[in-house]
Amino acid sequence: MVExxxxxxKVFKIVEPKYKNNVYYIDDTKKIQIDAxxxxxxxxxxxxxxxxxxxHILKAAAIKRKNPNCTIAAxxxxxxxxxxxxxVTLVKEAGEDVERFRVDLVLDNGAKLFTGEYKLAVLxxxxxxxxxxxxxxxxxxxxxxxxxxxxxxxxxxWDLPTGNLRELKKSVDILKALKVKVLCTGHSY
Ligand SMILES: [Zn+2]
Numbered sequence: 603m604v605e606x607x608x609x610x611x612k613v614f615k616i617v618e619p620k621y622k623n624n625v626y627y628i629d630d631t632k633k634i635q636i637d638a639x640x641x642x643x644x645x646x647x648x649x650x651x652x653x654x655x656x657x658h659i660l661k662a663a664a665i666k667r668k669n670p671n672c673t674i675a676a677x678x679x680x681x682x683x684x685x686x687x688x689x690v691t692l693v694k695e696a697g698e699d700v701e702r703f704r705v706d707l708v709l710d711n712g713a714k715l716f717t718g719e720y721k722l723a724v725l726x727x728x729x730x731x732x733x734x735x736x737x738x739x740x741x742x743x744x745x746x747x748x749x750x751x752x753x754x755x756x757x758x759x760w761d762l763p764t765g766n767l768r769e770l771k772k773s774v775d776i777l778k779a780l781k782v783k784v785l786c787t788g789h790s791y
Contacts, residue, residue: 609626609786613744626786630717632648633717634649634722637748639660646668647717650675654731680705684703719742721741725737727750728773730750740780743784745784747786747787757770
């Protein structure tokens with residue numbers, strides 16, 4: 603039984619034990635899961651992958667199998683690396699046997715995802731990988747920052763395939779400029 607912490611109304615945070623990856627589950631009219639290190643065994647209408655790293659995509663295929671109508675959404679760049687399961691995903695390095703799946707919906711900058719009271723806008727935030735995205739609701743002031751910005755001065759790594767420090771700094775500045783009451787990061791370190 604995984605522990606779920608309600609970090610905002612209807613928004614639950616789950617910490618995956620192996621990679622210390624934070625998964626979020628928005629339990630509103632539509633069920634939106636953000637990142638897939640954990641299969642929560644719950645209904646999922648939309649699974650958003652913030653980027654293609656192994657610890658964020660691990661259980662996507664299992665979630666899709668249990669929820670055949672679930673839409674898996676990610677950036678165009680992430681979709682390509684996921685399709686190829688190439689070195690950018692870090693699957694081999696991690697020694698994980700990640701089941702293949704495909705991204706159903708490509709999210710561009712400015713795309714919107716609505717569920718109940720939440721209106722999430724997609725922000726492209728390259729630098730950790732070339733295809734990172736964040737989700738932001740300006741009315742609720744909630745930000746799902748993935749591995750781009752981990753809070754304070756903490757950022758994701760930029761030394762992995764397609765990482766870029768200059769891009770990352772630009773992306774982190776964009777996120778830091780937002781009004782945020784609830785910051786939902788990809789990891790808590
Ligand atoms: Zn990552």
